[in-house]
Amino acid sequence: TPDPHNIQGDIIVGIPKKTQTYFFFQIDGDPSLFRKALVDIVPLIKTAAQVQKDREALREHKRRHGHGGDGPGPLLKMTGTQIAFSNAGLVKMGISGVATPSSSDPKSDPFVKGQFRDAQNIGDAGTGDADNFKPAWDPAFGNANIDGVIFVGGDSHHSVNEKMEEIKRILGPSVKEVISIIGDTRPKNESGHEHFGFLDGISNPTIEGLDKNPLPGPKPIAAKHLITGQTSDANTPPVIIDGSFLAFRYLFQLVPEFNEFLKSNPIKGKNLSDEEGSELLGARMVGRWKSGAPIDLTPNKDDPNLGNDSQRNHRNNNFFYTNELTVTMGDQTHCPFSAHTRKTNPRADFTEHGRGGDILDSHRIARRGIQFGPEVTQEEANNKRTIHGRGLLFVCYQSDILNGFQFVQKSWANNPDFLDLALDNKGNKLSPGLDSIIGQNAESGRDVVGTDPADPDGKITIPRFIVPRGGEYFFSPSITALRDIIAL
Ligand code: N7H
Known part of the structure; x- marks a missing residue:
């Protein structure tokens, strides 16, 4: 040790x-x-x-x-x-x-x-x-x-x-x-x-x-x-x-632009207001609601008690994209395969499919970043455009950069075929597209599949809201x- x-x-x-x-x-x-x-x-x-x-x-x-x-x-x-x-x-x-x-x-x-x-x-x-x-x-x-x-x-x-x-x-x-x-x-x-x-x-x-x-x-x-x-x-x-x-x-993160994208593309649903539809889209891009509650456990609405609950009942990180084993593998109704957390740590999607815990473990990273830059100003919110630089000073640790950060970014987040456990409506393997948050491929469009729970095959193109500058x-x-x- x-x-x-x-x-x-x-x-x-x-x-x-x-x-x-x-x-x-x-x-x-x-x-x-x-x-x-x-x-x-x-x-x-x-x-x-x-x-x-x-x-x-x-x-x-x-x-x-x-x-x-x-x-x-x-x-x-x-x-x-x-x-x-x-x-x-x-x-x-x-x-x-x-x-x-x-x-x-x-x-x-x-x-x-x-x-x-x-x-x-x-x-x-x-x-x-x-x-x-x-x-x-x-x-x-x-x-x-x-x-x-x-x-x-x-x-x-x-x-x-x-x-x-x-x-x-x-x-x-x-x-x-x-x-x-x-x-x-x-x-x-x-x-x-x-x-x-x-x-x-x-x-x-x-x-x-x-x-x-x-x-x-x-x-x-x-x-x-x-x-x-x-x-x-x-x-x-x-x-x-x-x-x-x-x-x-x-x-750097383009926050007013991100907010405007959610606002303009609400997920449509029977019981969803536009505002709720926008919030749901954000949660399905990240894999968690803003409170931290994992959408695998609460797919329809945020649950702040669950989001905060790392200590009391230890629930906010205890999920495996298996919907507590109530549905079959390949299901995206709770969480799309393109969601940031599911792409960057696929949990049971990976281990339950014969690919061994040790291999998944070799791609885990310890994240220690911190935010930089000011809060969004009224002017930026009104114009829906970033004026002041802000974002994340991302830091992660690993024993091997090829297996750790580089692999997670390159072979998972930027790889449209990872993880293709779902089938499309013709029964063919469905590529989930890029990681909705950090997936990137130079300047090209970021196609993402599965954000709409009612249309697992549906594809949307998400602009880049994260700009690496060093x-x-x-x-x-x-x-x-x-x-x-x-x-x-
Ligand atoms: Fe991510 N975000 O706000 O959307 N990330 N991340 N990340 N990230 C996570 O579960 C975010 C980035 C990972 O174990 C959460 O602790 C943003 C890079 C991994 O379930 C949120 C940026 C890489 C996890 C965000 C960014 C990763 C993770 C949920 C850039 C690696 C844990 C909180 C500005 C290449 C997954 C949590 C797990 C979680 C966001 C960058 C990786 C909210 C905004 C570059 C491994």
């Missing part, structure tokens, strides 16, 4: 955060200067064991004061710092041994190539042919010059800025900032909800042997799917033991790797 005192805390626990600053940097000048400065950065990095303690303190604070440190009464100051390196950064420092385990060829290893050169593979729009493809990204991410990222999550901008200043003082001129991005959870009742309005962060893999009381839902997975170097093979490079790969995506693949080393191998 991996050691919680050695693993960075965001990987298996998740840094508690109201806000988080990502400092993307380039190692400047002689890399040994940076490696020396790292000696004083390492003690600032929070381990999984420490983050677990922070979470307990936060729970206790909530129990006593009714809020997480931001209401009346005592505040709870808290930050968590993490660090990760791109392949370019590791190469600059002369650190070898980090590569995507399942990749046989460095030329096609997404980690070694960097995400800029993997962008066409994962469906981002851009220009140029396969050999010199240039994704339509922001310049900071467009030159493949990011060596690493340090990020600090915490209770407030004040706490995070203080910690960030301390870090920058330690690093001094050994790094150059490429870009800093600030993420913020949304205000009040929208806290925990992403910008389209849906509760996020409900379903993440739990880990065998580490999570003592996993909530009902998908079974815990082996640590080796999230943590690198979990093998008894004596040839395992020490640098990868207790580490994880971090996939970062800078994803990203990188990183490796988050263990504390011992940072201290004994990378720092000088």
